[in-house]
Amino acid sequence: MATGSINVSVENIFPLIKKFLYSDHEIFLRELISNATDATLKLKHITGIGETKVEYGNPIIEVKIDKEGKKLHIIDQGIGMTENEIKKYINEVAFSGAEEFLEKYKDSAKDSGIIGHFGLGFYSAFMVADKVEIITKSYQDEPAVHWTCDGSPNYTLEETDKKERGTEIILHINDESTEFLEENRIKELLIKYNKFMPIPIKFGTREETKTTGEGDEAKEEKITVDNIINNPNPAWTKQPADLTNEDYKNFYRELYPMQFEEPLFNIHLNVDYPFNLTGILYFPKLTNDINLQKDKIQLYQNQVFVTDNVEGIVPEFLTMLRGVIDSPDIPLNVSRSYLQADQNVKKISSYITRKVADKLQSLFNNNREDFEKKWNDIKIVIEYGMLSEDKFFEKAEKFALYPTIDGKYYTIEELKEKIKDNQTDKDDKLVILYASDKDAQHSYIDEAKERGYEVVLLDSPIVSHLIQKLETTNEKVSFARVDADSLDNLIKKDEDKISKLSEEEKEKLKSTLDKVIPAEKYTVQLEALDSTTSPFVITQPEFMRRMKEMSATGGGMFGM
Ligand code: ADP
Ligand code: MG
Numbered sequence: 001m002a003t004g005s006i007n008v009s010v011e012n013i014f015p016l017i018k019k020f021l022y023s024d025h026e027i028f029l030r031e032l033i034s035n036a037t038d039a040t041l042k043l044k045h046i047t048g049i050g051e052t053k054v055e056y057g058n059p060i061i062e063v064k065i066d067k068e069g070k071k072l073h074i075i076d077q078g079i080g081m082t083e084n085e086i087k088k089y090i091n092e093v094a095f096s097g098a099e100e101f102l103e104k105y106k107d108s109a110k111d112s113g114i115i116g117h118f119g120l121g122f123y124s125a126f127m128v129a130d131k132v133e134i135i136t137k138s139y140q141d142e143p144a145v146h147w148t149c150d151g152s153p154n155y156t157l158e159e160t161d162k163k164e165r166g167t168e169i170i171l172h173i174n175d176e177s178t179e180f181l182e183e184n185r186i187k188e189l190l191i192k193y194n195k196f197m198p199i200p201i202k203f204g205t206r207e208e209t210k211t212t213g214e215g216d217e218a219k220e221e222k223i224t225v226d227n228i229i230n231n232p233n234p235a236w237t238k239q240p241a242d243l244t245n246e247d248y249k250n251f252y253r254e255l256y257p258m259q260f261e262e263p264l265f266n267i268h269l270n271v272d273y274p275f276n277l278t279g280i281l282y283f284p285k286l287t288n289d290i291n292l293q294k295d296k297i298q299l300y301q302n303q304v305f306v307t308d309n310v311e312g313i314v315p316e317f318l319t320m321l322r323g324v325i326d327s328p329d330i331p332l333n334v335s336r337s338y339l340q341a342d343q344n345v346k347k348i349s350s351y352i353t354r355k356v357a358d359k360l361q362s363l364f365n366n367n368r369e370d371f372e373k374k375w376n377d378i379k380i381v382i383e384y385g386m387l388s389e390d391k392f393f394e395k396a397e398k399f400a401l402y403p404t405i406d407g408k409y410y411t412i413e414e415l416k417e418k419i420k421d422n423q424t425d426k427d428d429k430l431v432i433l434y435a436s437d438k439d440a441q442h443s444y445i446d447e448a449k450e451r452g453y454e455v456v457l458l459d460s461p462i463v464s465h466l467i468q469k470l471e472t473t474n475e476k477v478s479f480a481r482v483d484a485d486s487l488d489n490l491i492k493k494d495e496d497k498i499s500k501l502s503e504e505e506k507e508k509l510k511s512t513l514d515k516v517i518p519a520e521k522y523t524v525q526l527e528a529l530d531s532t533t534s535p536f537v538i539t540q541p542e543f544m545r546r547m548k549e550m551s552a553t554g555g556g557m558f559g560m
Contacts, residue, residue: 025177028128029063029186030193031121032074032169033201034304036061038098038116039078039167040199043139045105045112046079054139054165060200060226063190067181070173072129076199077166080138083145086157090134090147095119113198115302125169126151128177135160136167187229193305196234196324202226234303236280236324240268252282256295256322261285264374267359269325271351275344279325281318281356285377300326313345315353317385317392325352350391357395364399372409375401383466393469402456405435405445410456412470416477419454423490429478431490434458434467436481444483453490455482 040059047056059077066073081089089097098116102109125132130150137144144162149155162168171180179185187203194201206227212219235243235251248266253259263282271277281297296308297319303326310319313330329344360382364371382400385392401409410418416430423431433448433455435441448455458467467479 025127026180026189027193028124028171029074029180029189030304031124033061033063033190033194033197034115035121036074036076036078036167036169037197037199037304038101038114039076039080041078041112041114042101043079045109046139049105049108052139059166060202060228062202063186065181065183065186070178070181072171072173072180072186074169074171075166076168077164080165080167081134081136081145082138082140082142083157083159085138086134086136086145086147089119090122091155093119093123113302115304125171128173128180129171130174131172133170133172134167135162135170137162137165139165190229195230195305196232196300196303197230198232198237198303200226200228200232201230203229234324236268236278236326237303240270243268248280248282251280252322255298255324259284259295263322264377265359265363266323267356269352269355275327275329275347277325277327277329277348277351279323279327281321281323281325281352283374283378283381284320284322286320286380295322297322298324299330300324301330302326302328306330313348315349315385315389315392317381317388318352318356320381320384321356353385353389353392354395356385357392361395361399371399372401372403375403375409380460380462383460383462387462387465387469393473397473402432402434402458405438405449405455405457412474412477415454415456416474423453425478425490429476432456432477432479433482434479435483436463441481441483448482 040061043054043059044056046052047054057077061077062073062075064073064075065071085097089095096116096119098114099119102112102114105112132149132151134147135144136147143159145157146160146162147155147157173180183204190201190203204227205224207222208225210221210223212221231254234254235247249262252263252266261284263284265283267281267283269277269279269281279300284295297310297314298308299306299310299313310325314321314325327348330348360378363374379401382396386396386400387393397412399411401411402415403409415432419430419432423433425431433453435445435455435457436459438445438457438459445455460466471478
């Protein structure tokens with residue numbers, strides 16, 4: 001038997017990485033800015049724990065286009081690299097300096113927000129560039145170095161005279177990728193992927209008006225400032241206690257600048273065990289012009305935008321919500337089918353379901369009036385959730401509302417209580433009368449109301465499924481549409497239950513009545529018919545005769 005190791009040669013693998021690693025070429029910028037961010041966060045960390053005397057300062061990242069030179073520059077003021085580090089981190093494909101850092105500073109760095117993972121991101125630069133240069137100076141007292149590579153496995157490495165700490169990456173954009181030399185295209189990418197990254201990102205400059213002096217002395221002055229494209233401290237990274245309602249609304253506008261309708265309410269997510277997840281979800285007001293395709297939930301990893309396709313991570317019924325989810329624990333570079341089978345992802349999905357249900361319950365408990373007002377806007381999500389997730393159904397049964405035609409809102413338990421003496425059928429089931437179209441069914445609704453029945457309005461498109469579900473989970477309940485023959489099948493329970501007179505009283509009453517009412521003309525019946533208040537009725541014989549006939553043939557309504 002022979003053993004050996006498979007020989008992977010860089011010559012073979014390099015073009016594959018370039019071609020197939022990422023389907024989307026545009027993500028190179030996200031990867032390089034992530035590296036620049038990591039380099040800065042690493043410096044923050046080691047200055048924070050006092051491992052170096054170097055000052056952290058206020059580092060920023062800069063992106064610059066050199067259109068004539070066909071170059072794109074990404075410059076950071078982070079940790080930098082020594083010659084040895086270049087050899088280790090850059091020349092070895094798939095060696096992640098980010099992972100090594102996290103391993104080294106295990107306990108203290110676990111919340112540092114370091115993004116890198118697989119040691120492949122840097123090479124995505126070769127998808128859009130013929131040649132890549134790195135000019136870098138480490139925070140350690142070592143000479144700066146200059147690395148160049150033209151996409152073949154050969155590189156050059158030499159000392160250079162860069163003075164400031166940090167790294168500059170220079171991409172020589174290839175002929176197929178000149179779009180990345182356009183200001184608008186880069187701006188679009190920065191806003192898409194880097195809008196909430198934790199280190200300020202400068203892209204060009206802008207004019208600002210500054211007022212100096214006071215009163216009559218006040219002067220307005222135009223000054224040029226760095227154009228920072230990101231908000232390094234987005235709301236979801238803060239504690240709920242530090243945020244006002246207004247903050248949540250502002251963040252919604254920041255996320256969806258084209259959305260003018262205010263959200264109905266928000267749900268702040270925050271877990272660190274058994275997985276890490278933060279985020280804010282919003283229940284939007286569902287208007288007709290809502291763009292469900294465009295304004296979707298966005299998924300981030302350590303504040304880097306990943307995707308707005310959250311299928312499999314967020315339960316389907318909640319994909320109508322908006323907002324952000326940020327988790328370093330979602331395996332992002334793997335296929336969707338794997339994602340759906342991943343245990344962590346399943347846990348995340350059920351956590352989100354639970355959190356949404358709990359929030360709805362607390363809104364219901366704390367301000368029922370407001371909850372009722374919002375019901376019409378949120379019911380489609382809730383009803384859909386009740387149908388698709390049993391866990392959600394169990395919780396939602398306590399706050400899902402059934403509005404009556406008269407504008408009252410009942411939970412299912414309240415509704416049962418309300419109708420229990422008045423609306424049962426021959427099998428002793430409670431019958432919930434409902435209308436699905438207030439206008440078309442109005443005459444039936446009026447009829448039912450006249451007879452003293454409650455009619456609820458169930459008009460969402462999935463209502464027939466919901467009814468089925470409610471009937472299977474509430475054994476003693478059945479739903480009947482108000483315009484079916486339902487009204488006649490209802491029994492007013494209280495009347496045949498309540499005996500108003502004792503036998504003795506009946507005897508007394510009967511003999512008294514017999515004395516005053518001529519028996520040949522009238523019949524006296526005690527506790528008869530559907531009289532709710534009278535202890536007896538007096539009817540004419542003809543009528544009685546017919547009644548007796550009916551009860552003899554099995555009508556049996558009068559049970560005396
Ligand atoms: P990852 O980020 O997953 O670790 P990359 O291929 O993106 O892998 O980068 C490889 C390594 O190169 C990083 O882990 C880091 O150590 C080093 N590196 C890349 N860019 C920079 C930079 N701008 N400053 C300092 N180090 C960098
Ligand atoms: Mg990286």
